[in-house]
Amino acid sequence: MSDHSSPESHENVPAKLGYSPVADIEHKPRLTDTDPKAARRAERQVATMFVLSILLVIAFVVAYIGIDKSTIVYIPLFGEVGALNFALGLCMGLGVFLIGAGAIQWAKKLMPDTEVVAQRHEMASPEAATEEAEANYQRGKTESGFAQYKIIRRTLIGALALFPIPLVIMLRDLWSTPAGSPSPDAILSKTLWKKGERIVVDGTYVPVKAEDLPVGGLISAVPADLLEVEEAEGNLNARGKAAIIVIRMDPSDIRSQQGDGWDYQGILAFSKICTHVGCPIALYEQRTHHLLCPCHQSTFDLADSGNVVFGPAARRMPQLPIGVDAEGYLVAMSDFAEPIGPSFWERG
Template identity: 50%
Template sequence: MSKPSSPAVPGNEDAVAMDPHAPIPAEPIDNPGLPAHEPRPTDIDPKAEKRAERQVATLFGISVVAAVLFCVAYFTFDIGEDPDTFMGIGASNFFLGLFLGLSLLGIGIGAIQWARKLMSDVEIVEYRHTAASTEEDREEAISALQQGLEDSGIARRPLIRNTLLGALAIFPVPLVVLLRDLGPLPGDVLEHTVWEEGMRVVNDISGTPIRPEEVQIGQLVNAEPAIFFERDAEGEPVMGAHDVLIAKTKAAVILVRMSPSEITPAPGRENWGVDGILCYSKICTHVGCPIALWEQQTHHLLCPCHQSTFDLADNGRVIFGPAARAVPQLPLAVDSEGYLIATQDFDEPVGPSYWERG
């Protein structure tokens, strides 16, 4: 049986503070010793109230302007090899940070000033309980929320309300703009690689072109498109190092050679190989791991990550594991100098399956 609560008597509050199991006073202390409440200037002076309202609205307006300037700075200042500078530092980073900070500060300081100067300034008493709230308590909570909404004055202060809504509405725009830095716009980037008609297949280490007679039956060669190693007239790489790294994630391939009699080409793929040499994507169709574990007797290619197994003599068909699609095949031919080339890009997307891929 629980102990009855002791009445609110002088000194009982000290016992509660020292012993958490002491009986709780039935009523709050009448006078805890707080100083008398003093009204704020905005509570007694209509001019001060209007001035505070304009200050808050101005802060929200600054937030709106700063968010817009953030977007302007993002598209105005150049970055990269020859960036714009300001006071010896990158202009883009400086102004993006400045305007994003001002946008956040405008909303934050405006909300603080609104609460300090214009919302109702009253002292409240909250009774605590250990059991679930009663229906009456819930109704009282809703009433308190409604009262707080009325005390905030948002309904009768349209200037503050509208500027706040404007600041909150425009603030996500810089975040959307920043998404552009996550990578290229999707478009059809998942559907294509850098392979194209006439592009040579080269060794992935040395970049040397490959002749059919250099590949032995049962051999696997890791290869890439020649564009990764090409240079312009001035000796500069045709593709930058960053672009090469991105392109490699889809364009890396393997060459394998087997007896032509052991190959079962799908309809339309009869001419995709050269004297038993076939070319397949190096990227597993399960989660995108690079694969090069080749079993030359069975013509099986094993992914080391989750053991998906593909039969390269049968169009890269999945014969085991979680992969749901055959590994894509790249059609080959030989150019006028006797080197292996691609006749086109892959005829299907390379890499893991995704929701839009049939």
């Protein structure tokens, strides 16, 4: 047994049974084969299904025209459903189903049910065909001189290798950056927050005073400039980076912060965008000060610098340093000190 790749060496098939592997295929006649009455019954069944299908298409058209699209009906098991959708689905579904059921019933009851045998042929081409193909290939090789004209061959390969470049290069403007705009990592590292930027409630855009927020309270907030910027830019990009949650805890509960005095009387502001893959986070458990991401369950301890206590996120939740302005409204003291949201290659 020197070479074990030849298929013959695996042909260690034990002696087969004393009968031919091609046994007779069993066949029992069906009732419809022997009883003409049963056959007629089957014929009627098939035809009935096709007739019902026709009727259901008519019912579909009637429902489409007749049922108002806002009608709600109560159907047992299904509850309150839109009447039109329910009727259309039922008519179309059953109508189409019955065509199939009829055809299958027809095949099963009335068409022959004896199995037949066909021979297979090996997939490989006959020797002669292979030889002819080979000869043709050789002829092409010689006639074109592909082997002979080395320089043509090499330059052709070069040309073909470069030909997709224009198609790829033109993808560059998928990102329509104006000239001189910052690099992706610079853009990802900057948000709307800056010194003195007022913190306003998301949705109502009302500025917040320290006393508006009780201990244990939480608000979702955005920068006061956001509406204007969104209007000017025509997108939600600024919101996706600047969204924060503001919480208040007993100052003695704060074990650590990302910067000295970044809170204001126990009020802390953190980014709302998960550092894992970027889901917005809003599940805050005030007793443990844990913030839980609903997407992949990363858990951050806001009383301890927003550090990760569980889950797939690798980075702490960035903290926004806050204070109050002259009128007593909560404001940011600067932008985030680190990029918010998911990590990226250039982040470092």
